[in-house]
Amino acid sequence: MKVGIVVFPGSNCDHDAWYAISENLHHEAEFIWHNSLSLGDLDAVILPGGFSYGDYLRCGAIAKFSPVMQAVRKFAADGGLVLGICNGFQVLTEAGLLPGALVRNAQLKFVCKTVGLEVATTDSPFTHAAHKGQVLRLPVAHGEGCYVADERTLDELEAEDRVALRYVENCNGSMRSIAGVLNAGRNVMGMMPHPERAADPLMGNTDGLAILRSLTAVRELANSRL
Amino acid sequence: MSEITPDVIAAHQLTPSEYDRILSLLGREPTLTELGIFAVMWSEHCSYKSSRVHLRKLPTQGKHILQGPGENAGIIDVGDGIAIAFKIESHNHPSFIEPFQGAATGVGGILRDIFTMGARPIAVMDSIRFGKLDDPATGVRNQRILEGVVAGISHYGNCFGVPTVGGECVFEESYDGNPLVNVFALGVFRHDEIFYGKASGVGNPVIYVGAKTGRDGIHGASMASAEFTEESKQKRPNVQVGDPFMEKLLLEACLEAMKTGAIVGIQDMGAAGLTSSTCEMGSRAGTGVEIDLDHVPQREQGMTAYEMMLSESQERMLLVAERGREEEVLRVFKKWDLDAVQIGVVRADGMLRVKHHGEVVAEIPNRALADEAPRYNRPFTKPLRVAREHGPAIPKSRNWTADLKTLLASGDLCSKKWIWRQYDYQVRTNTLAGPGTDAAILRIKGTNTSVAMKLDGNGRYCALDPREGTKLLVAECCRNLSTVGAVPLATTNNLNFGNPERPEIMAQIVESIEGLAEACRFFEVPVTGGNVSLYNETLGNPIFPTPVVGIVGKLETAVPVGMAFKRAGSALVLLGGLGTCGADEFGGTQYAKVILDELWGKPPALDMDYEKRVQATIRELIREGAVESAHDFSDGGLAVAIAECAIESRKFGADVNLNSELDPALLLFHEGPSRVLVSTADAQRVLRAATRNNIQAVEIGVTLESRVIIRNRNQVLVDSRVDELSEGWNTALEHLLQTPLQV
Numbered sequence: 001m002k003v004g005i006v007v008f009p010g011s012n013c014d015h016d017a018w019y020a021i022s023e024n025l026h027h028e029a030e031f032i033w034h035n036s037l038s039l040g041d042l043d044a045v046i047l048p049g050g051f052s053y054g055d056y057l058r059c060g061a062i063a064k065f066s067p068v069m070q071a072v073r074k075f076a077a078d079g080g081l082v083l084g085i086c087n088g089f090q091v092l093t094e095a096g097l098l099p100g101a102l103v104r105n106a107q108l109k110f111v112c113k114t115v116g117l118e119v120a121t122t123d124s125p126f127t128h129a130a131h132k133g134q135v136l137r138l139p140v141a142h143g144e145g146c147y148v149a150d151e152r153t154l155d156e157l158e159a160e161d162r163v164a165l166r167y168v169e170n171c172n173g174s175m176r177s178i179a180g181v182l183n184a185g186r187n188v189m190g191m192m193p194h195p196e197r198a199a200d201p202l203m204g205n206t207d208g209l210a211i212l213r214s215l216t217a218v219r220e221l222a223n224s225r226l
Numbered sequence: 227m228s229e230i231t232p233d234v235i236a237a238h239q240l241t242p243s244e245y246d247r248i249l250s251l252l253g254r255e256p257t258l259t260e261l262g263i264f265a266v267m268w269s270e271h272c273s274y275k276s277s278r279v280h281l282r283k284l285p286t287q288g289k290h291i292l293q294g295p296g297e298n299a300g301i302i303d304v305g306d307g308i309a310i311a312f313k314i315e316s317h318n319h320p321s322f323i324e325p326f327q328g329a330a331t332g333v334g335g336i337l338r339d340i341f342t343m344g345a346r347p348i349a350v351m352d353s354i355r356f357g358k359l360d361d362p363a364t365g366v367r368n369q370r371i372l373e374g375v376v377a378g379i380s381h382y383g384n385c386f387g388v389p390t391v392g393g394e395c396v397f398e399e400s401y402d403g404n405p406l407v408n409v410f411a412l413g414v415f416r417h418d419e420i421f422y423g424k425a426s427g428v429g430n431p432v433i434y435v436g437a438k439t440g441r442d443g444i445h446g447a448s449m450a451s452a453e454f455t456e457e458s459k460q461k462r463p464n465v466q467v468g469d470p471f472m473e474k475l476l477l478e479a480c481l482e483a484m485k486t487g488a489i490v491g492i493q494d495m496g497a498a499g500l501t502s503s504t505c506e507m508g509s510r511a512g513t514g515v516e517i518d519l520d521h522v523p524q525r526e527q528g529m530t531a532y533e534m535m536l537s538e539s540q541e542r543m544l545l546v547a548e549r550g551r552e553e554e555v556l557r558v559f560k561k562w563d564l565d566a567v568q569i570g571v572v573r574a575d576g577m578l579r580v581k582h583h584g585e586v587v588a589e590i591p592n593r594a595l596a597d598e599a600p601r602y603n604r605p606f607t608k609p610l611r612v613a614r615e616h617g618p619a620i621p622k623s624r625n626w627t628a629d630l631k632t633l634l635a636s637g638d639l640c641s642k643k644w645i646w647r648q649y650d651y652q653v654r655t656n657t658l659a660g661p662g663t664d665a666a667i668l669r670i671k672g673t674n675t676s677v678a679m680k681l682d683g684n685g686r687y688c689a690l691d692p693r694e695g696t697k698l699l700v701a702e703c704c705r706n707l708s709t710v711g712a713v714p715l716a717t718t719n720n721l722n723f724g725n726p727e728r729p730e731i732m733a734q735i736v737e738s739i740e741g742l743a744e745a746c747r748f749f750e751v752p753v754t755g756g757n758v759s760l761y762n763e764t765l766g767n768p769i770f771p772t773p774v775v776g777i778v779g780k781l782e783t784a785v786p787v788g789m790a791f792k793r794a795g796s797a798l799v800l801l802g803g804l805g806t807c808g809a810d811e812f813g814g815t816q817y818a819k820v821i822l823d824e825l826w827g828k829p830p831a832l833d834m835d836y837e838k839r840v841q842a843t844i845r846e847l848i849r850e851g852a853v854e855s856a857h858d859f860s861d862g863g864l865a866v867a868i869a870e871c872a873i874e875s876r877k878f879g880a881d882v883n884l885n886s887e888l889d890p891a892l893l894l895f896h897e898g899p900s901r902v903l904v905s906t907a908d909a910q911r912v913l914r915a916a917t918r919n920n921i922q923a924v925e926i927g928v929t930l931e932s933r934v935i936i937r938n939r940n941q942v943l944v945d946s947r948v949d950e951l952s953e954g955w956n957t958a959l960e961h962l963l964q965t966p967l968q969v
Contacts, residue, residue: 009562010471012387016655019671049653051385054471110380110648141384141650197652202669202785204658 001216002028004042006072006088008063009034013049013086013196020199020212021046027216034066043219044081045072047088049141049194059102059144060090069095081125082188083215086142089180089190098183098190099157100149102142106173110143114205116168117179117193121161124182126189129214135168136207138193145192147174147181157181164189229258238265244600251594259532259580260588263595266498266536267505270760273599276726277758280739288752290715298339298423298493299413300754302716304780306673309420311345312412314353314681314720314776316759320465321407325374329354329407330382330468334540336411337386338494341477342543344421344484345413348656349668350383352393352409353681353720353774357402359637359962364402369963371405378468379409380648385470386477389657390649391666393681397637400685403764408720408757410681410776414670421484423493425507425515425546425572430490432504432515432570433552435559436476436542439500440525442466443538472541472564479562480543486558488551495542501535501595503544504570505578509596516579517570519587531582546572606732609692610724610768617813617826620891626943629821630865630894634873635954636820637962639862644959659786662874664858665706669783676783678712684861685770686814687829692734692771695814695829696741701837701899702860703777704749708841709858709902710786711848712779717746719756719775724768726760734771735760742773748834751777787848789857790874796854796929797909802840803922804864804886805898806831816862817895830898836921837900843919844902852911859901865894865936865944867903872934873952879934882927890943894936905929 003021007014014031021029032039034052039045053062063069069091076082076097084092092098105111114137119130130136149157154176157163165180172192180191195208235245238261248256248264256264270276286294292309293301299313317332333350340347354375357368372395383390388411425432443466483489491511493503500522508515519534529537547555552568559566573579578595580588633639646661658676659667665680682703688695704714719742724731746753762769812818813826847853855875859867872879886893900921906912909925916923934951936944 009475010385012385012474012653016653019655023671050387051471051474054385054469056471109377110384110650112647112650112652139652141652143384194652197655200655202658202783203652203655204785 001043001219002041004030004032004039004045006032006045006047006068007034008052008066010052010054011048011050013194017046017048017085017196020196021216024199025212025216032068034068036068037071039071039075044083044215045075047084047091049086049088052087052091059087060094063091064095073097076188079185079187081215081218083126084190085194085196086192089192090144092188092190097188098181099153100147100181102144103146103148104144105146111171112141113171114139115171118166118168120163120166123161124164124186124189125218126211126214127164129217130210136210137205138195138207139197140171140193142192145172147178149175160184165191230255230261238262239269240265244268247600251598252590257587259535260590262532262536263501263588263590266501267595268599272497272502274758275600276602276604276760277721277735278601279603280736283739283743284753285743285747286752288716288750291752291754293754295753295755298342300716300718301343301420302754302778304675304677306675307417308670308673308675309415309417310412310677310778311340311343312410312718312776312778313339313755314408314410314718314774315339315757316720316722317407317409318405318722318759318762321375322371322405324465325371326378327465327467329375329378331466331540332407332409333379333382334468334470334473335496336409337388337473338496340411340413341480342423342492342494344419345415346481347388347411347413348654349412349666349679350388350390350409351666351679351681351776352379352390353683354393355396355398355401355406355772358397358399360965365965368402375405375407376645376648382468382470384650386474387653389651389653390646391651391657391660391668394683395642395645398685398770400770403767404762404769406722406772408774410718412677412679412778421489421492423507424491424511425513426490426511427546427548428513428572428574430546430549430572431552431568432517432572433545433547433555433566434522434542434569435545435564435566437469437472437539438523438525438565439534439537440539441529441533441537444533444536466538466540468540475562475564476541476543479559479564483555483558486554488548488554490546490548492543492545495544497538498536499538499542505592505595507544507546508576508578508592512576514573514575514577514579514592515570516573519580519582521567521569523565523567531580531587535580535588604726604732605729606736607729609733609737610730613690613813614826616810617818617824618822620809620812620889622889626890626894627946630869630944631951631954633816633820633862633866634869634951635958636816639816639866640958641955642959659710659788664709664789665712667710667786674783676781678707678710678779678781679776680706681774681776682706683772683774685772686819686825688738688772689770689825690814690827690829692737693741694832696738696773697745697834698829698832698899699773700742700745700749700775701832701834703775704751705837705841705858705899707777707779708845709856711845712781713845714749714751714777714779717751717753717775717777719753719773721758722762722769722772722774723760724763731768738771738773745834749838787853787856789855789871791871791878791880791905791929792854794878794930796905796907797925798880798882798927798929799904799906799909799912800901800924800926801843801904801916801921802901803924804884804893805896805901807888807892807896807898812892812896815895815897817891830896832899839919839921840900840902843915843921847904847912847915852908853904853906855905857903859903861897863895863897868936869934869951871903872948873955877932877948878929879932879948880927881930882936883940884926884938886938890938893938894943
């Protein structure tokens with residue numbers, strides 16, 4: 001499994017994602033500079049957390065114009081797996097690859113804590129290694145993580161089983177406690193919590209492996225089905 | 227016709243004798259630009275002119291020390307070819323004038339000090355002090371300052387991508403008009419990746435990188451070197467504005483540019499920006515630096531040489547590259563979309579020469595600016611003392627459980643979650659122990675080594691006795707590190723005091739520095755640098771003498787033991803024993819502050835030799851895996867420490883039975899040092915280790931489910947459910963911040 005990790009100016013969880021994939025899960029991981037026009041030969045792409053372009057204007061609003069996002073759009077359209085974590089989720093909504101938007105936390109403050117998350121669907125390449133209803137404890141660290149969308153979109157997400165994760169403790173005021181969503185093709189997921197921060201026994205929490213292992217096991221799973 | 231009048235000299239906070247010194251160093255009258263350059267470089271903030279003669283007393287050598295004071299940050303060796311750079315710096319004055327940007331740029335400044343040496347910052351800690359949040363007169367302002375400072379730290383550190391992993395937050399009337407914001411940063415690199423701020427190699431290009439220069443922050447250093455008066459509000463434009471995104475790009479670009487091997491020396495533009503970086507780099511290398519201001523990237527039009535040389539615009543660095551290889555360096559900055567321009571050249575003549583519009587506007591020997599600032603051995607008498615010698619009668623019979631709850635819900639002792647939940651304390655996934663622990667622990671990836679770090683200060687102890695108070699906080703900081711299993715290695719310090727021109731304040735500074743020297747020598751934690759912040763007075767009221775130490779230690783990487791009780795039925799052993807305390811030594815405690823609203827007498831007595839043996843014992847026990855939890859005693863004493871272990875566990879408490887002659891208040895709440903509480907499955911093993919190290923250890927009870935009971939000789943003193951203790955502790959800060967007060 002080869003995972004590309006996009007580096008925007010201001011990305012700061014890029015190395016954490018790289019470490020989790022390559023050192024904790026022993027899969028190949030490489031960085032992709034934001035000016036790249038193509039992704040090369042990859043099985044999955046991670047848009048990491050951080051403050052791409054300083055979060056100026058709006059979180060993710062400038063990153064969506066980055067050259068690499070053209071390539072990510074094409075990769076996703078061709079069925080490639082794209083996981084956006086935190087700022088990466090914000091970029092994916094800004095880029096129109098996922099519905100809804102992430103706005104300022106309801107309490108108007110940055111929040112860094114570990115929260116409970118219910119796995120709302122296992123029908124995705126990002127959650128298939130978990131059980132439906134399983135509660136993962138994952139760190140969040142964001143100032144703009146409140147998920148909003150119009151009622152119709154929210155109904156549609158639920159009807160199509162595209163809500164991947166829900167907060168058990170809604171730490172930012174997200175509508176319907178949504179913490180992670182899938183696109184219609186189920187190959188693009190955005191989530192505010194950080195699975196890469198809960199991937200190492202030394203850190204005292206490995207619940208994030210449920211997500212990352214789902215991702216890295218996809219190819220083996222596909223091969224075994226052939 | 228000279229433009230330098232006595233009024234102009236006074237406005238630059240230079241004394242007539244300092245001006246005479248300038249005349250003799252130059253052999254002529256300075257231009258206004260030169261006068262401005264001298265004024266900032268000779269300010270207290272940049273020159274340490276009042277403290278330098280005493281700072282020389284500090285121990286700075288040791289087997290782990292790779293770089294002591296004098297560079298942008300100290301460096302220590304932690305083995306495996308890995309080095310650690312760390313430093314603390316104050317941003318007290320700017321944070322009072324504009325809390326958000328003052329604190330944010332404090333973080334930015336100290337981060338640059340770390341990465342300018344070649345190290346990647348992996349942790350930040352903050353020591354912050356404010357007036358009381360519920361003070362009827364000043365509470366509202368103090369609340370706003372706290373909220374602004376925390377938001378500023380959060381904004382800068384989170385965006386830059388460095389975890390804020392710990393610190394301290396204290397409320398005391400003495401900080402009412404003078405909040406303290408001391409920021410510590412630590413970075414990691416390999417020995418062969420160290421860079422210094424030296425302008426070596428005559429003919430080498432001098433390159434400016436980063437943000438453009440504007441008119442912001444002019445005279446920040448001299449502002450930080452004067453008392454606050456009513457007019458200080460007009461100094462708001464002196465506070466700089468930070469851009470953490472720019473700093474993140476600067477970090478990545480600098481570290482990448484360093485890898486080219488074409489950089490000879492590099493330094494950040496901190497206080498007095500272009501001035502300090504040029505003359506200090508030249509002075510360290512014994513060279514001259516010639517720059518042409520016409521090449522400096524500028525944010526505004528029509529800036530004078532004076533303004534550019536004194537600007538403190540943030541996120542700028544100065545570097546010297548190897549001649550002929552400048553393109554390699556410039557290419558990296560271009561990749562990161564940063565300005566990088568050659569603005570000058572290294573010369574052999576030892577002069578700082580500044581050109582503007584084709585004319586030389588300043589020409590001063592670098593050494594005169596960087597090394598020949600006046601040094602004052604200011605007169606000192608006895609330390610200023612505000613406290614009484616003896617206190618009120620200490621109550622013999624009270625509802626001690628209620629007192630404990632009151633203490634746990636007080637500003638200094640309550641949970642600081644409201645603060646640190648606004649900080650990203652995990653980014654870079656190295657944080658094994660973060661905020662709310664005895665000491666933060668960060669692993670160094672790719673090695674089996676972790677570093678532990680802690681900040682400690684105690685203005686109350688130091689107000690009672692600056693020398694003993696300072697020794698106590700060095701002891702406590704080392705004890706904090708030892709309690710998480712780390713060997714303390716080296717110290718950085720931030721000395722926050724009032725006006726050194728007052729002999730009774732100068733005496734506090736001298737006593738404190740001597741105490742620091744003695745304790746750092748004894749505990750073998752040499753000082754690698756730090757910061758001195760003087761003139762912390764508002765309208766003539768000085769702060770408590772507040773030295774803050776940051777000590778760094780190392781340990782083998784492992785899952786941390788932590789302070790939380792792990793299960794019911796573990797034995798509780800108190801290493802170091804119950805300690806003793808007379809009524810006079812109780813006056814600096816949190817009990818005296820919160821319950822009795824008094825300050826008197828002396829700080830707790832410290833036996834450094836005994837303390838060292840206690841620390842050796844707990845380190846040994848942690849290393850051997852002989853304990854299930856460990857927590858040292860400090861503010862609030864025994865009862866608070868036991869409550870904290872219980873609260874952190876969320877469900878386990880303790881049944882403790884003591885055997886002591888001490889009155890209940892002293893027994894429960896005295897703050898005698900050299901004590902660590904452990905829970906263990908094997909009490910005998912712990913007791914044997916104590917005997918071997920020649921310290922006392924007492925088995926004081928067992929852990930149990932959900933309840934804390936403390937008895938002395940079978941008389942119940944404290945009895946409470948754990949969740950009742952947690953409640954006030956958890957919510958106190960939020961309640962204090964919502965205290966309705968008249969504006």
